[in-house]
Amino acid sequence: MNRRTFFKHGIGTSLALGTYFTHGAFSNGYALPPLTYDLVAVKGGDPDVMFDKGIDALGGIGMFVRRGMSVVVKPNIGWDVGPERGGNTNPKLVGRIVEHCLHAGAKEVVVLDHSCDEAERCYRNSGIERAVRDAGGTMAPAHSEGYYHDVVIPGGKSLTAAKEHEAILKADAIINVPVLKCHSGTRLTIAMKNMMGNVWDRRFWHQNDLHQCIADFAGYRKPVLNVVDAYYVMKTNGPRGISTGDIVTMKAQLLSTDIVAVDTAAVRLFGMEPGEVRYLQLAAAAKIGRSDLDHLSIRRITV
């Protein structure tokens, strides 16, 4: 199904969305209204369906992507494993996000990750390459240093400079689409940790207080939206995993503009306490986002 037939047939909530957009509510120059919710949590559906519901609750993708924008969707495509292994973001979710962006009139939607395993195999075997192409988006290669350019991280404590991918540097908006996994180095990898795939030299982070570097980078580059894929959640042997035995099928998804809030909620979803993840504490202390879930307005949706 391509995005045209998808919207034409009105699957999910797209009918409502479609009506919304055709009325031209978000033509250029329109000031965005404040969001109704700080965090939307969805459970019980397929990744693409949950996104339809979740983004609808936030007012549609048009709240973040306007006509003519160049958008980067940044999933986790770190490993040469299939979707059922939960090592990468679910391809259905990535494809659906690309469809929404293009429907909102995005000039182009580019998807990339600086993979850990061999890049071509990761793009292909994660299923993300196909899903993105089917949705009308573009996969950007990210496997050589030439694609990355120097940036300064103002206010960074450990990370003061990095080389960031040129597609991200050129983009008007970034949608961060991590997958929730346990991680043998940082305990958990979610939205903040996922941004590590934007840069070239990750060894520097590992050598110079990984947690602080993750927090520093989260303060530098804020996505317009974070979508945490918690459909297949890797509970053991993360972040690469050994088999599908590492996976718990949680069928959940979190959406928020606040990277700290979405990570805090995801930590809870995983079954841990936010205090156990140091980069999250550092980011909350640096006021990069809010970690007081009790004071946030949360919309909970069951599909």
Add this chain to the structure above:
Amino acid sequence: MTLVRQRNLKNIRVASALAFFCLVTYLLADPWRIVPPRAAEWLLAFQLGPALSKAILYGGTAVAGLAVLALLTLLFGRIYCSAVCPLGTLQDFFIRVAGRFRRLRRYKYRPPMFGLHYGLLLLTLLFLFLGSALIADLTEPYSVYAKITVQTLRPAFVLLVNGAASAAAFLHPGVVDAIPARTVQVPAFLTALGLLTLIAALSFSRGRLFCNTLCPAGALLGIASRISLFRIVIGHDDCNGCGKCERTCKAECIDSPRQQISRAACVTCFDCIGNCPTEAISFRSRFSRRRGEHHPSPAPPSRPEAGHADRRAFLRRMGPPLAAWSLPSLLTWQKSGRKTDSYDAAKSVPVVPPGSQSIARYTSLCTACHLCVSSCPTQVLQPAFLEFGIGGILQPKMDYSISYCNYDCTVCGSVCPTGAIAAMDIASKKLVQIGRASFVRDDCVVVSKKKDCAACSEHCPTKAVSTVPYEGSLMIPSLNNDICIGCGACEHACPVTPRKAIYVAPNTVHQRAQKPPEQHNQSLPQGLKEFPF
């Protein structure tokens, strides 16, 4: 030979040569790695050297290829050298270029150096038998052509494509996928360049001299071609003795005044047939007679006998010293392979790819064609220089400073044309332990800087490197070598420089790793019940 007109023989030969040349060249340079391994296997089954090796080791496709080559040779002589061999075609290219420059000075008949040629063939086989592929590495024509292509042509091609990609990306990002710029190893590049220069120099000055002195395939085929059904003959009555055939014979095997063709040296290029003004030369069955042809040929040349004597003398002189030289070098090399208790000792011998079974087996079979180097998706396979000793020059090694072996990949074994890297199914490959990791705790970031890192554990595909609680909330790597396969992911990812805090020491003989224990997490068939916030 009435099915094909004599003058068309050369056209058929050229067409076949160009087809093989283009296919083999593309396979080796393939920047997008789109040639399926199965196609590569079939194509390279027709390369004599590798096919012989693979047929002896495993049989299979290579046997079919060899059977075809044997049949062709017994029928038509050394047709392989002119219609199949890519190095032969490369030489023909140089010869053609040389011909443009010097129209007048052409070839003249020289008695074939059978002593040297067969001596080298025997020496090549002796070396292989003693466990060194050194001579085959430097003289087997497919391997020579292949490493020239992979080390010089391929980088040039990649540079060209990437240049085009950058230009395209300037207009529209992501339009062309650039090829990962392959690391050029300078010693390998220079050695390949040296070989190319040598081949060019030989063919510029003496035509197919390489094929009739150094090439082991040429020697082997020369022996078989002595009894071939068809051969090129000079019809004595038609020959006016102009000597044009001799002057144009790049194999220097036509003795025009005596109207003799040295069959074992003839590469069956058919150039002489088209060049003969009186159509005296033809490609004929040994049983067919032609007007004026004497059968058997008069005055058989006496030189081959001299060749036999040369060969015997040569072997008598050279055999023992060479054997004496190669054996100790093998022994010393194996000794160093066992010392794997420290970083330096571990790094003194390279890790060899899964499927090569042991370093000794691998180095004795690999002729360094570098097809695995150009096919390896992660580029972890890189040509060694002298790390395997002089006998293993340019044989590929696992270079974890560049990358690591992809867990779900078996490409090198499936493309290896000699069988030095055995083909394996993915399940067996995942259990082959090519080396074992060593963890230098004091150098680890977690200990030296008291900060979390675990890049090693993160990349480990079997979780042989996991993490366990250390001081406070810190997690430190912990090693279980029973399930380590030596893929090098940990070593590659480790941020500690210059000496990695975790590194792989080679297994001299590959071992079988245990299967990593699988987790069985409690499944939630309905998904999450309640949001915990």
